[in-house]
Amino acid sequence: xxxxxxxxxxxxxxxxxxxxxxxxxxxxxxxxxxxxxxxxxxxxxxxxxxxxxxxxxxxxxxxxxxxxxxxxxxxxxxxxxxxxxxxxxxxxxxxxxxxxxxxxxxxxxxxxxxxxxxxxxxxxxxxxxxxxxxxxxxxxxxxxxxxxxxxxxxxxxxxxxxxxxxxxxxxxxxxxxxxxxxxxxxxxxxxxxxxxxxxxxxxxxxxxxxxxxxxxxxxxxxxxxxxxxxxxxxxxxxxxxxxxxxxxxxxxxxxxxxxxxxxxxxxxxxxxxxxxxxxxxxxxxxxxxxxxxxxxxxxxxxxxxxxxxxxxxxxxxxx
Amino acid sequence: xxxxxxxxxxxxxxxxxxxxxxxxxxxxxxxxxxxxxxxxxxxxxxxxxxxxxxxxxxxxxxxxxxxxxxxxxxxxxxxxxxxxxxxxxxxxxxxxxxxxxxxxxxxxxxxxxxxxxxxxxxxxxxxxxxxxxxxxxxxxxxxxxxxxxxxxxxxxxxxxxxxxxxxxxxxxxxxxxxxxxxxxxxxxxxxxxxxxxxxxxxxxxxxxxxxxxxxxxxxxxxxxxxxxxxxxxxxxxxxxxxxxxxxxxxxxxxxxxxxxxxxxxxxxxxxxxxxxxxxxxxxxxxxxxxxxxx
Numbered sequence: 303x304x305x306x307x308x309x310x311x312x313x314x315x316x317x318x319x320x321x322x323x324x325x326x327x328x329x330x331x332x333x334x335x336x337x338x339x340x341x342x343x344x345x346x347x348x349x350x351x352x353x354x355x356x357x358x359x360x361x362x363x364x365x366x367x368x369x370x371x372x373x374x375x376x377x378x379x380x381x382x383x384x385x386x387x388x389x390x391x392x393x394x395x396x397x398x399x400x401x402x403x404x405x406x407x408x409x410x411x412x413x414x415x416x417x418x419x420x421x422x423x424x425x426x427x428x429x430x431x432x433x434x435x436x437x438x439x440x441x442x443x444x445x446x447x448x449x450x451x452x453x454x455x456x457x458x459x460x461x462x463x464x465x466x467x468x469x470x471x472x473x474x475x476x477x478x479x480x481x482x483x484x485x486x487x488x489x490x491x492x493x494x495x496x497x498x499x500x501x502x503x504x505x506x507x508x509x510x511x512x513x514x515x516x517x518x519x520x521x522x523x524x525x526x527x528x529x530x531x532x533x534x535x536x537x538x539x540x541x542x543x544x545x546x547x548x549x550x551x552x553x554x555x556x557x558x559x560x561x562x563x564x565x566x567x568x569x570x571x572x573x574x575x576x577x578x579x580x581x582x583x584x585x586x587x588x589x590x591x592x593x594x595x596x597x598x599x600x601x602x603x604x605x606x607x608x609x610x611x612x613x614x615x616x617x618x619x620x621x
Numbered sequence: 622x623x624x625x626x627x628x629x630x631x632x633x634x635x636x637x638x639x640x641x642x643x644x645x646x647x648x649x650x651x652x653x654x655x656x657x658x659x660x661x662x663x664x665x666x667x668x669x670x671x672x673x674x675x676x677x678x679x680x681x682x683x684x685x686x687x688x689x690x691x692x693x694x695x696x697x698x699x700x701x702x703x704x705x706x707x708x709x710x711x712x713x714x715x716x717x718x719x720x721x722x723x724x725x726x727x728x729x730x731x732x733x734x735x736x737x738x739x740x741x742x743x744x745x746x747x748x749x750x751x752x753x754x755x756x757x758x759x760x761x762x763x764x765x766x767x768x769x770x771x772x773x774x775x776x777x778x779x780x781x782x783x784x785x786x787x788x789x790x791x792x793x794x795x796x797x798x799x800x801x802x803x804x805x806x807x808x809x810x811x812x813x814x815x816x817x818x819x820x821x822x823x824x825x826x827x828x829x830x831x832x833x834x835x836x837x838x839x840x841x842x843x844x845x846x847x848x849x850x851x852x853x854x855x856x857x858x859x860x861x862x863x864x865x866x867x868x869x870x871x872x873x874x875x876x877x878x879x880x881x882x883x884x885x886x887x888x889x890x891x892x893x894x895x896x897x898x899x900x901x902x903x904x905x906x907x908x909x910x911x912x913x914x915x
Binding site: 317320321324328331332333436439440442443444445446447448451452455459460466559562563566567577578581582584589592593596597600601603604 | 750751754755756758759760762763766767837840841843844845847848851852853854867870871873876877880883887890891894895897898901902
């Protein structure tokens, strides 16, 4: 077990290295540098020039790269040009918002997708199956932002059932009202994300159940006279969950990924919205940091997924 | 050889026709989609650029059913129906171009890596794994903002950087199952060249799958392009897209008080994409049947 994990972590090192080089050159392509964030109406351009020289922005690229990498590892990714704050501080604040909203949406997604796949797989070829297959092919194909817009138009602006922006209402005081106000602000984006996010789980879980139903061990269990309910719950469902587990690492790290469209449309101040406002404000140090963060989360997600798979599926450990 | 090929292509058309006859929804979708494409492309052929670029403030935000403007006008005083046509044409063009690049690159790379396998395939797969992990949406948006002299062709290029991977992996997986079949082994023993086996023997067997994949890729690209344009990082100004029309909805006041500026474009996207999905589902069933009966 530990051998698998250590080997997998070692495999991540070259990937991280490539990612850092990519993001570094990406940052170099963008105009501006960490000192652009310090320039205000009262700064002397010569002073900034001196700072740039002192920071080694005119050094050969590999020296700059190594220094940048060192800083990035220490969590120093420069100053935000627009917010005049360290990038990591801003990201930290926004990450909390994104985390809670994503958590709610992930929970809702599983609540929708799992019963859906079980119903579809148990009634293979019947109308229930057709219904959920069609539903998922539609949500997969329709651009989600169109749906988000209609949702906020109907439930946010026309019916006024839900707030159309922010994370908490200004007149909520005390822990419990603030908590409920936060949940209330999250419901619309999280629900929309969940309604449109079932297709991945549904496809894997449904075909997983269908595959497992025809396995020999299921036939053996039936022949032994095990009750159909028990076969389904104990044997089929457990094995069919493996493909879902294989994606779970990405789900965990995805909690901090930020949903660009949903957060922009629902006015939810998370990392996705931060990215769009940073792009519009040409806040390049922030953009670089967000891309680095998301790339890193992706690699970490792959790592976690592999470790989870090794934990739940003994066959992988043996290989 | 030629006779066999002819029969094969005939039965492909035949089985698609049969499936469409059974699936009324897909049949209606096909007719509808063809009609939409014809109307959009023929109508926009008769439009001059000044028609949809010039601004007429006097006619700004006219409500629907005003004289001469069945669906009203937008913030530049331009007729919504005309804007829908030209925007739909631009959005379809981008989606067509990206789909074409995706399919050509994806099919060639997929068949080659699936056929040869081995070390190159392994490295290539690691590479695609890595690219898939990258935050593609963010990188596309950054490219759009930092590329100098940005135009429609740059947008097509940028979107294509990430779009080919899914198709490549699908075609590779299917090619790998084909390689072990008897007809490929027989061709190899009789000394047919690798190139001929890959593209004259294996690839035609994947053609139904490719068509089904093409419809889904096309629908996805419409979503991606209009989404980018909606956020303001898609087609450049002067080239209206369905997304730029929907962008009117980002202003809460316009969204609630002047829904005619953005709702028609959303409806067009919804209906077109739905039609494509229904056709794609029917085609996928044909692909699965042909895979099973062979």
